[in-house]
Structure formats: C-alpha cells, structure tokens
Amino acid sequence: MRKQLGVDPIACTGHGLCAELLPELVTLDEWGYPILSDRPVPRGLEREARRAVTDCPALALKLGRAS
Amino acid sequence: MTYATAAPNLARTTVQPRIQPPPGGANGLPRLLPRQGAVPVDLRTHRERHGSPPYRGSSGRLIRVLQESGLTGRGGAAFPVHRKLAAVIEAGTKPIVIGNGAEGEPASDKDKALLWISPHLVLDGLQLAAEAVGSRAVGLYLHRNSRLQDRLRAALAERAAAGIDRAPVEIIDAPPRFLAGEESALASRADGGPALPRFKQPRVFERGVAGRPTLVQNVETLAHLALIARYGPGWFRSLGSAEEPGSMLCTVHQTDGTKDVVEAALGTPLWNLVDLEDSTAGGSGGSSPRANTAQAVLVGGYHGAWLPAWQAAQMTLSNASLRPTGGFVGAGVVVALPADRCGVAEAARVTRYLALESAGQCGPCFNGLPRIATVLDELAGSRPDPGALAAIRRWAGLVEGRGACHHPDGTVRFVRSALHVFAEEIDLHERGRCSARAVRPFLPLPADAPTTEADWS
Numbered sequence: 001m002r003k004q005l006g007v008d009p010i011a012c013t014g015h016g017l018c019a020e021l022l023p024e025l026v027t028l029d030e031w032g033y034p035i036l037s038d039r040p041v042p043r044g045l046e047r048e049a050r051r052a053v054t055d056c057p058a059l060a061l062k063l064g065r066a067s
Numbered sequence: 068m069t070y071a072t073a074a075p076n077l078a079r080t081t082v083q084p085r086i087q088p089p090p091g092g093a094n095g096l097p098r099l100l101p102r103q104g105a106v107p108v109d110l111r112t113h114r115e116r117h118g119s120p121p122y123r124g125s126s127g128r129l130i131r132v133l134q135e136s137g138l139t140g141r142g143g144a145a146f147p148v149h150r151k152l153a154a155v156i157e158a159g160t161k162p163i164v165i166g167n168g169a170e171g172e173p174a175s176d177k178d179k180a181l182l183w184i185s186p187h188l189v190l191d192g193l194q195l196a197a198e199a200v201g202s203r204a205v206g207l208y209l210h211r212n213s214r215l216q217d218r219l220r221a222a223l224a225e226r227a228a229a230g231i232d233r234a235p236v237e238i239i240d241a242p243p244r245f246l247a248g249e250e251s252a253l254a255s256r257a258d259g260g261p262a263l264p265r266f267k268q269p270r271v272f273e274r275g276v277a278g279r280p281t282l283v284q285n286v287e288t289l290a291h292l293a294l295i296a297r298y299g300p301g302w303f304r305s306l307g308s309a310e311e312p313g314s315m316l317c318t319v320h321q322t323d324g325t326k327d328v329v330e331a332a333l334g335t336p337l338w339n340l341v342d343l344e345d346s347t348a349g350g351s352g353g354s355s356p357r358a359n360t361a362q363a364v365l366v367g368g369y370h371g372a373w374l375p376a377w378q379a380a381q382m383t384l385s386n387a388s389l390r391p392t393g394g395f396v397g398a399g400v401v402v403a404l405p406a407d408r409c410g411v412a413e414a415a416r417v418t419r420y421l422a423l424e425s426a427g428q429c430g431p432c433f434n435g436l437p438r439i440a441t442v443l444d445e446l447a448g449s450r451p452d453p454g455a456l457a458a459i460r461r462w463a464g465l466v467e468g469r470g471a472c473h474h475p476d477g478t479v480r481f482v483r484s485a486l487h488v489f490a491e492e493i494d495l496h497e498r499g500r501c502s503a504r505a506v507r508p509f510l511p512l513p514a515d516a517p518t519t520e521a522d523w524s
Contacts, residue, residue: 008266009429010471029465033430 002040004066011060040066110225113187126201135300142285143398158280165206169241169248177316180328186222192289245424261523264472307333317399341403367397370477372484409503414485415447435466
C-alpha cells in the first residue's frame with residue numbers, strides 16, 4: 001500500500017528537519033514551514049520518510065495511506 | 068443589541084409571504100420567522116402554530132426524511148445534514164449534540180435574530196436531532212451576550228415547565244471571536260478549553276467533545292429540521308431548486324448602510340435582495356454613478372467573495388450560480404458596496420481584522436495573513452510598491468490549504484476576489500489617485516474586537 005506524508009499544522013513548529021531528511025518530498029516555505037509533495041511516497045524513499053516522521057521534534061509529520 | 072429592526076424585509080423576496088406554513092404542503096415565506104417579525108414567539112404561540120415536537124420514538128428514523136428533504140447546513144459549509152447525522156450514529160454510542168449559535172462573522176445577524184425571535188423552533192430542532200442520533204447530552208453554544216442567553220434560558224424554562232424536552236440543554240459560552248463557531252473550536256470550548264480550532268483527525272463527528280461522537284449543527288439548520296420533521300420533505304422542497312432546496316436566512320446590507328435579516332428561497336436573484344437597479348439598467352449615460360449605486364457585492368461574508376455589481380445582477384442566491392465565479396452562498400451575508408467607497412480600502416480593513424482573528428496556531432496562517440494584510444493596506448494607499456500585488460498573490464498561494472481550519476482559505480478567497488473586482492481601483496492607486504469620495508468605513512467590524520490569548524474562552 002502506498003503511503004503519503006501529512007502534517008498536523010498546529011503541532012508543526014517549523015523546525016525544518018523533515019526538509020533536511022527528505023528533500024525529495026518536503027520543501028520549506030519562506031517562513032520555514034514544510035510544503036509537502038502531494039504524490040505518494042516512492043518505494044525507494046519509504047525508509048527516509050519513516051525516519052522523518054519519527055525524528056520530527058514536534059511529532060507533527062504523519063505517514064498515512066495515500067488517497 | 069435589539070432585533071426590533073431585524074424584521075424580515077419580505078417585500079424583497081420573490082415569493083409572496085403567507086402567515087404560517089400550515090401542515091401538509093404549504094409553500095411560501097417566511098418559514099422561520101413570524102410574519103410580524105420583531106415579536107419574539109413564546110412557547111404557547113409556537114405550539115399553537117406548529118404543535119409539539121414530532122418525536123419519532125427511536126433513533127435513526129428522522130434521517131431518511133432529512134435525506135429526502137435535501138437539507139444542508141446553514142452555517143456556511145452546506146454539508147448534507149442527513150450524512151452528518153448518519154456519520155455520528157455510525158461513529159459509536161453516547162453521542163453529544165450541540166446547536167451552534169456562535170455567529171462570529173461581524174456582517175451576519177441571522178442566527179442571533181432567529182434565536183431571539185423563534186427560539187422554540189431551534190430548541191425543537193435540537194431535541195429532534197438528539198433523538199435522531201440517540202443522544203441525551205445536548206448543548207447550545209451561544210455568545211456571551213447576556214440578553215440572548217437570558218432569552219434562551221427563559222425559553223428552556225418554559226419548555227421544562229411544559230415537559231416537552233426529552234434531554235436537558237446546557238448552554239455553553241462562546242467567545243466573541245470570528246472562529247468561535249468553527250466546529251473543532253466549538254468542541255474544544257465544550258471540553259472546557261479555549262475556542263481554538265483543532266487538527267481534524269479524528270473528525271468531530273467521530274471523536275469530539277469528551278472523546279464522544281459529536282453532532283454540531285447550526286441553529287438555523289436545526290430550525291429547518293424542526294419544520295421538515297413536521298411538514299415533510301415535499302413541503303421543504305417547494306422552495307428552492309432540486310439541487311439546493313428550501314430557504315435560508317440572509318443578512319442583507321444595502322448601500323445606504325441599512326441591514327435586514329431576510330428569509331429567501333435558494334435561487335432568489337441577488338437583485339431581489341440588494342438594490343442593483345442602476346447597474347442592471349446599463350445606461351448610466353456616462354455620468355458618474357450616484358453615491359448609492361452598488362459598485363460591487365460581497366456574498367458569503369468575510370470568507371466569501373466579491374462580485375462586480377453587473378455580474379451580481381445576473382447571479383442567484385445559490386452555490387450553482389456562485390461557485391463558477393469562485394464564490395459561495397455561505398451563511399447568507401450579502402453586502403452591496405456603494406460607489407463612493409474605496410473597495411481596496413474596505414478589503415484591507417477586513418483583511419487586517421481576519422489576520423488578527425487567526426488563532427495563530429498554524430505557521431502559514433500566522434505568518435501569511437498579517438503580511439497579506441499589511442501589503443493590502445499599502446495597495447489601499449497612494450502609489451503602492453510595484454511588487455505589492457505579486458507579493459499578495461504569492462503569500463495567498465502559500466497559506467491556502469495549509470491550516471487546520473478553513474480560515475486561511477476563506478481569507479484568501481476574500482482577498483483574491485477583491486484584487487480581481489477592484490483591479491481598476493488598484494490601477495488608480497498606482498497612479499496616485501483614488502475614486503472614493505467617502506472615507507467612512509462601510510463593512511461592519513466589531514468595535515472592540517478582542518486580540519489577546521485570554522479572549523478565546
């Protein structure tokens with residue numbers, strides 16, 4: 001099953017770690033908040049995506065089922 | 068605030084009013100407010116007109132009737148009511164039901180008028196919705212307006228004395244904030260916290276107040292529900308269109324600064340609600356428009372969209388008509404902006420207010436809205452920075468869809484439509500001119516809008 005990144009925008013405090021760990025799917029806006037790719041996580045990046053989720057200091061990044 | 072002046076202006080509606088909706092297939096208006104309008108309806112008068120709440124005797128049974136009626140939420144989102152009720156039942160046992168009377172939109176008075184004048188229709192609807200989802204835990208969310216709360220407490224006492232309510236109703240305080248009525252903010256407030264929006268997973272109908280499935284319905288929606296339960300879906304559908312049936316309450320602001328709460332059928336031409344006569348005539352003869360001519364119409368309130376007056380004159384009060392232009396009916400706010408005001412300055416004032424009403428919880432909204440407001444303010448002045456328009460457009464794209472609630476999206480809809488509709492005025496400003504001859508603010512804002520963190524509870 002393909003996964004997709006999501007963010008709880010209230011929990012997110014703009015650390016920006018996700019963009020460092022997963023630049024293929026996450027960029028930062030001019031205020032430092034993540035802009036997520038709307039495509040599902042490619043198979044080759046699933047491990048990096050899981051790491052970004054578990055390492056998020058605010059626990060704001062989520063990995064859910066792709067719609 | 069008194070509602071003596073909030074009587075529905077029925078002369079403007081397309082359908083001739085009848086005194087009351089008699090059982091069994093009447094049509095016409097008004098449905099929710101009495102014809103004489105300003106007189107609050109007590110329980111005796113209410114029961115003479117409509118009888119007692121038609122309880123079904125078990126949960127679930129009202130849902131099919133509501134599905135056939137096509138009733139959608141009148142708080143702005145127009146979500147099908149039967150689907151929300153069914154989702155709450157499916158989500159689990161011991162649901163909570165809350166009537167949402169928070170009307171933080173400064174340009175809207177219709178919920179306050181309805182609660183003041185026809186409280187028993189709302190309270191009937193609340194009881195019937197509670198029965199429909201099998202709930203005994205019922206609340207009514209009202210602004211901290213002591214007169215309105217006293218009125219509703221008195222109405223609840225009348226009902227308790229008459230023994231017609233099956234579930235006691237608890238009144239919950241809403242702060243005077245724009246977002247107070249947002250569904251997840253309501254759930255947070257009902258849990259004893261601040262009225263701040265929450266992240267929407269799980270949804271309020273799945274796990275809302277006290278972790279229980281929670282049905283939140285706007286008070287006008289409940290009043291329609293109370294009538295549909297009595298007179299049926301066919302009666303409800305005798306007004307409006309097949310896709311958008313029924314009627315809705317609108318708060319209508321005319322160019323002369325007067326306002327009315329009006330009940331109108333969905334699909335009513337906008338020119339029936341606000342005076343667009345001079346714009347539809349099309350033959351102003353090249354002379355400058357009179358101060359009272361509408362230059363633009365705002366539909367859907369401060370999360371809604373502007374239309375040029377000529378285009379509004381071709382539109383109806385329906386999402387089918389408004390959606391292709393980027394607008395929506397929302398909670399029925401319709402404002403005609405007179406020709407002698409600066410639309411850019413009006414939009415800038417409201418955008419500043421909306422930026423201050425951000426809950427400040429989501430980075431893009433917290434950072435983006437104040438910047439948009441500041442540069443829009445600059446556009447409202449003389450010779451703005453040439454990059455101002457592009458900056459607003461970029462920030463609008465950055466905040467859209469990135470909040471926990473719809474506040475950034477609604478604000479962006481309002482701002483983008485203003486940039487489009489007042490483009491000529493912005494051109495004038497860039498050349499150091501402004502067409503406005505009156506500077507007094509037109510769009511209503513709260514005089515003492517709260518701005519501190521303590522003001523969310």
